[in-house]
Amino acid sequence: MAALNINNRSIGVNFNISGLAEVKLWAPNAGKVFIKLDKQMLPLIREKHGYWTLTTGEIKPNDQYWFDVDDKQLSDPASLFQPDGVHGSSGAFDVNAFNWTDATWKNTPLADYIFYELHTGSFTRDGTFKGIEEQLDYLIELGITAIEIMPIAQFPGERNWGYDGVFPFAVQNSYGGPRGLQHLINSCHNKGLAVVLDVVYNHMGPEGNYFSQFGPYFTDKYPTPWGRAINFDDAGCDEVRRYFIENVLMWFRDFHVDALRMDAVHAIKDFGPKHILQEISGKVAELTQASGKTHYLIAECDLNDTRFISPVNCCGYGMDAQWIDEFHHALRVTAGGERNGYYTDFNGIADLANSYENAYVYHGQYSEQRQKTFGTSTDDVNGRQFVVFSQNHDQVGNRMLGERSSHLFSFEMQKLMAGAVMISPFLPMLFMGEERSEPNPFLFFVSHTDQELIKAVRKGRKAEFADFHAHGEAPDPQAIETFEHSKLNWDILDQEPHQTMLRYYKALIGLRKHQPALKSPNRKNMSVEVDTASNTLILQRWTDEQSVICLLNFANINQNVMIPEGVDQWQKLFDSAGPGWNGPVSSPQIISTGVMAIPPESILIYTQYYA
Structure with missing residues (x-):
């Protein structure tokens, strides 16, 4: 591998401190390579490891260019901007020209992350980074600490x-391009x-x-679902x-x-001696050491294998955290969701x-669906290394009609989940919109x-949902109406029950952020009791x-539970069934050890502070 400088991007077209363009393209089998501008062709020089390079004052920021590789006109694979889309020319972009004002920003500790997953094109009517920027105060008031975009x-078209x-490397042109993304992130940090x-x-x-x-x-060497x-x-x-480490x-x-x-x-x-994820985490550690800035790597992984989130010095890949789909699956089945597909491996509240x-539901047990023992122990893994949710883009959008929880579950059950x-x-x-019981679906487009x-x-x-034709046809992914129907409806914020749900989420997130026992990701200081017969x-x-x-x-229906003993009486912190959240009944403010009736589809939270 050619030497990699962690302090500067080296592939593609970049501008140095003198304003010259430094061009570097990997094309190991090429016989000749040029960079093609509007009215000229500039030859590149062959270097080691299959690279072709050029330093020139002929290329300026915002110029559009192509690579000519053995007489084939191609866009730059490391392009930062594709102004005319995936089939068009590349745009020279000076990534260092932005005037950042976030010098005092320090990354939030991972344990304090409250994520809000959003899709740029459908989060706002505008469908751009600027549109997101205009709603940052809304997200801050909600209590979010991190937006996940x-x-x-760059993908084909605009949807x-x-x-x-x-x-x-190229930031989607229809969203606002690379400069729009820098502007959004700068604004996020300043807020x-x-x-x-x-x-x-x-x-x-x-x-x-x-x-x-x-x-x-x-x-x-390997088959994949995508080729x-x-x-x-x-x-x-x-x-x-x-290439990917540079990215x-x-x-x-x-x-x-x-x-x-x-x-x-x-x-x-990757079955090489050093997995690419391990190499990536090592280079990120080097960058952190050089810059003093903290960065996190969060993996989506369905293998239930803690090797991905174990430190490199413990033979792991060094990821900081991972998504946990199995918490979602267990929660959905517990709430009364259907048990088909991958949900067949989940049995409700015992799995929740x-x-x-254990974070993983399967951490060394036999899985009927997989027909094998599955998963590893999580005993020594901190709670901050797992991300959980009741909805995400996959679990909503991969349904034929893209129904959110607002369509699948009662108002009370949504609050409980x-x-x-x-x-x-x-x-x-959170997945965008769930905090106000968004009625619009999130479809595949x-x-x-x-x-x-x-x-x-x-x-x-159509083939994927062949068994669901009784529910109608799958919406056409290519149709613009499918995309438009997936946009959040911001007009519902002053309507019920959406207004109440939004207030509810704000209060719930506030509880998470400010109550010490809920804020801490300490998995050891926790006990769980479950009654499968009563679903409590x-x-x-x-x-x-x-x-x-x-x-x-x-x-x-109402269910009775036994309140465990404590040093004193328990004082109510939160009551999802209370009239303040459009619920049916308010539970007592103070309770003691003994039997207590819990309203249907509800969560009650009580506390004791130690002297």
């Missing part, structure tokens, strides 16, 4: 979830919000994917690995991103209690230009100064 790497990106960016290193999208014309970016696997361990892989460092260093959420890392195929205690997330010893995440690909996507979507659960958490008891009733 779904992928923004896409983002997982079909084909320019990992006290951390920024998490969703990145995809397990595959590339199909349209506008020209990587193979430059070098061996892909390998046939050829990215080449992390086959011949020529060194510079492919460097990680760029987001942290040049865009001031605070954390990366790394999509489906279980689908990254299991997840509270939110409470179940917030009282966990893990990091809570694309805006490809390749007609054959459009047909294939439509066909695949008692979660108790404590610190040296406070103890809280959380009483959860997922049944649709």
Whole structure:
């Protein structure tokens, strides 16, 4: 691998302190390479490891350019901006020209992250970074500490979830491009919000994917759901690995991103002596040492393998945290959701209690769906290394009709599910709109230009939901109406029951942030009691100064539970069934040890402070 400087991006087109453009392209099999401007062709010089380079004063910021590789006109695979989309020329962009004003910003401790996952195109009517910026005060008032932005790497057209990106360094043009992203992050930091960016290193999208014309970016060694696997361990892989390491460092260093959420890392195929994730975490540690800035790596992984989040010196990959889908699955089944597909492996409230205690539901047990023993122990893993939720983009958008919890569960159950997330010893995440019981769905949408690909996507979507035709046809992913229907409706904020739900979430998040026993991610100071017959659960958490008891009733009738003994009477902190939240009844302010009736579909939280 060619030497990598963690302090500066070196691939693509970059501008040095003298204003000269430094051009570097990896094309190991090329016989000749030029960079093509409006009226001239500039030859590049062959260097070691398959790179072609040039330093010139002929290229200026905002110039549009192509690479000419053996007489083939191609966009820059490390382009920072694609002003005309995935099939157009690349835009020269000076990433260091932005006037940052966030010098005093310090990343929020990971244990204090309260995530808000959002999709730029559908979060606001505007569908841009500027649109997000205009709603930052709303998110701050809600109590959010970190926004998590779904992928923004350039994808075909203007409508896409983002997982079909084909320019990992280029910021989606229709969202506001790289300068718009820098402006948003600067504003977030000045308002006290951390920024998490969703990145995809397990595959590339199909349209506008020209990587193979430059070098061996892909390998046939492994099958994937998306075609050829990215080449992390086959011949020529060194510079492919460097490409993605440079991408990680760029987001942290040049865009001031605070954390990366790394999509489906279980689908990254790398059987080399040092896994690419381990190498990435090592380089991020070097960057942190050099800059003094803290950055986090958060993995989405469905392998229930703590190796991904274990330190490198313990033979792990060094990720700081991971998403926990199994908490979501157990919670949904407990709440009365359907048990088909991957939900068949979950048995309701006993599994929810299991997840509270172990994060993974499967941590060494036999899985009927997988037909094997699955998962590893999490005994020594801190609660801040797990991210939990009652909804996310996948769990909503991968339904045929994109129904949110607001369509699937009662108002009381929605409140209970939110409470179940917030009282966990893990990091809570909201999916955009859930805090006001958003009625609009979040559907799957694309805006490809390749007609054959459009047909294939439509066909695949219909086949996926062939068993659901009684519920109608799957919405057309290519139709603009599908995208428009997925946008949040900001007009409901002064309407009921949305206004009450928003107030409820604010209060619940405030409780999480300010009650010591709930704020701490200490998994050891916790006990869980479950009654499967009554569908109730008692979660108790404590610190040296406070103890809280959380009483959860997922049944649709009153249920009696036994209040455990304490040093004194318990005082009520929170009551989801109270009239203040449009609930049916208010529970007592003070309770003692003994039997207590819990209202249906509700959560009660009581506390004791120690003298």
